[in-house]
Amino acid sequence: MNLKNTSNTYGSVIKFLHWGMAIAIFALFGLGVWMRTLTYYSPWYKPAPHWHQSIGVLLLALLVFRFLWRLANERPNQDFLKPFDRIASHTVHIAFYALLLVIMVSGYFITSVDGSSVDVFNWFSIPSIYEKQGAEEIAGFIHWTLAYAIMALAGLHTIAALKHHYVDRDITLKRMLPNHWFNSSP
Numbered sequence: 001m002n003l004k005n006t007s008n009t010y011g012s013v014i015k016f017l018h019w020g021m022a023i024a025i026f027a028l029f030g031l032g033v034w035m036r037t038l039t040y041y042s043p044w045y046k047p048a049p050h051w052h053q054s055i056g057v058l059l060l061a062l063l064v065f066r067f068l069w070r071l072a073n074e075r076p077n078q079d080f081l082k083p084f085d086r087i088a089s090h091t092v093h094i095a096f097y098a099l100l101l102v103i104m105v106s107g108y109f110i111t112s113v114d115g116s117s118v119d120v121f122n123w124f125s126i127p128s129i130y131e132k133q134g135a136e137e138i139a140g141f142i143h144w145t146l147a148y149a150i151m152a153l154a155g156l157h158t159i160a161a162l163k164h165h166y167v168d169r170d171i172t173l174k175r176m177l178p179n180h181w182f183n184s185s186p
Ligand code: HEM
Pocket: 025, 028, 029, 030, 031, 032, 033, 036, 049, 052, 053, 054, 055, 056, 057, 059, 060, 100, 103, 104, 105, 106, 107, 108, 109, 110, 111, 118, 140, 143, 144, 147, 150
């Protein structure tokens, strides 16, 4: 089991982070949309945002680690891709990092611009660093917009991965999957 990427495939650290974070991001999106429908009298009115922001902050730490890990690793060989696909996939990957960073930071500001700290699973809390009346509306708008933009990008990214697998029949998807699937044919 290779922890690091090789010129041929992704390493297990990137695979684990890729799939683990993808599940968590889809779950946070669903949780976010659902928790906005809750009324004050729902038993989930407080726990749902608490879970949403706690998972979100942990994802921020993983995102920073993942980006540094990516920089410290070689990128598996892309020579078989058309130049357009190579540039498009690289642009989408970088856009994911940027959008995820901003959605997480905007989430922190929604909670903290009124001076509250962000409690992460009651393990630790991150104090407010900026207070401004009404700024939660702006942070909330950015957060909402980016949540839908990330879902749209993830849809496009998934279609591209499936197209490479089933239409082009190349190794793009296989080398992001666990090793024992690597040799199975599409
Ligand atoms: C990948 C990460 C995240 C995703 C996909 C996500 C997604 C969402 C979505 C879809 C909503 C509902 C938006 C609406 O209908 O107005 C929401 C609301 C919210 N999120 Fe996130 N979120 C993420 C990270 C975070 C983080 C890190 C925090 C805090 C530290 C956070 C705090 C909040 C809060 C407080 C709301 C409620 C906003 C309001 O009531 O206006 N989120 N999120």
